[in-house]
Amino acid sequence: MDTDHKNTPMTPAIALRDVQFAWPGQSAPVLDIPDFSLAPGERLFLYGPSGAGKTSLLNLLAGIVLPQRGEVTLLGQSMAALSGRQRDRFRARHIGVVFQQFNLIPYLTVLANVCLAAHFARRTPEDGTPATPSDVRNHARELLCALGLPLEIAEQPASNLSVGQQQRVAVARALITRPEILLADEPSSALDSDHRDAFMEVMLRQVAETGSTLIFVSHDRSLATAFDHQQDLRELSRVSVGEEL
């Protein structure tokens, strides 16, 4: 169970060992990663050409898919040891994910989309996340405002928003739970330079305050200087084209 996972100061936030992953129906792995780990609080900028498997890797780390071989361990918890439902719960409580497609619920208001993540995480004040609904709403409004979204937008359905606005709502939704691990897949791709700078400041400030471990995927290499490390996925993953699993 999620609550059983051991998390000592020496435990990496993220650890992959001998991981091979192929999408269903494909015999060739998209990822083959012998060894990869990040310490708590490390911030990694991940890049690589389109199709290299960056999004696939984030799906593995979020526990959305499991590898055919090897082990993915987050905060000391093996993902394979959890059922699908337990992985969903683990993700809600410990991981913030900004998906490329945002995955907002279109008919819910912006505020409801952001607050729902806090509801599913069901954190207590001791975890550092406000517990009362009105505190959560205030925190959500603060995040939306810091990300440059006008306040009146909070009460509109998410489907009314521009792509760049939806992207920032998705970022607020990932940050509101103050997750130990933040996985962001091209989270600034639809933003102009002013909004991108504001977004980077908000995200990095909260990550620093919370001590979150961050993997940030982007094609914009100019952003890499804000991170502890940058990594080309092709150097991490030794995929042999045509190899059978």
Ligand SMILES: Nc1ncnc2c1ncn2[C@@H]1O[C@H](COP(=O)(O)OP(=O)(O)OP(=O)(O)O)[C@@H](O)[C@H]1O
């Ligand atoms: N849900 C899926 N089902 C089947 N195959 C998939 C799925 N998602 C990705 N793939 C395949 O896995 C490979 C890697 O795709 P992935 O999206 O991980 O690359 P990427 O590096 O994130 O690319 P981009 O920079 O364009 O976002 C591609 O060949 C893609 O077709």
